[in-house]
């Protein structure tokens with residue numbers, strides 16, 4: 001059993017000056033254990049509007065838009081990626097290429113796969129559908145071109161929505177107010 005010690009230090013002042021940023025060090029006497037360091041914002045005033053993130057105070061109000069857009073993008077991708085994967089799987093099932101090597105060449109030339117042949121054949125042997133082995137959104141133009149009539153409009157709409165969300169997300173990211181309070 002190794003011994004654990006917990007120590008807390010005042011690391012820096014908070015923004016309003018009524019409280020502080022506290023450094024917490026958890027160390028053990030195990031020679032290779034090292035020490036776990038964490039920080040907390042200990043000020044009831046500052047904590048209303050700010051949160052501590054890796055040595056930086058982040059204004060909570062200023063990141064709301066980014067957080068909301070990220071959640072929206074995440075939800076969209078959770079539908080888009082499996083849809084694209086299923087389209088690729090059925091496309092290659094219909095192609096019915098003569099060998100795994102031929103599949104791999106076709107996937108590589110589409111830019112959908114850049115792993116090794118060994119990794120590809122292993123995944124296929126284990127029954128992974130092709131759409132799940134590749135990154136299914138690597139070649140959007142091709143994907144749209146092979147989409148069935150009933151899928152194309154939905155796919156294009158989702159891809160446009162993704163591009164718009166990503167653009168809005170990076171704009172929102174630039175609006176997040178951060179104040180560095182710790183060194184390093």
Ligand SMILES: [Zn+2]
Nearest residue numbers: 014016043046
């Ligand atoms: Zn404060």
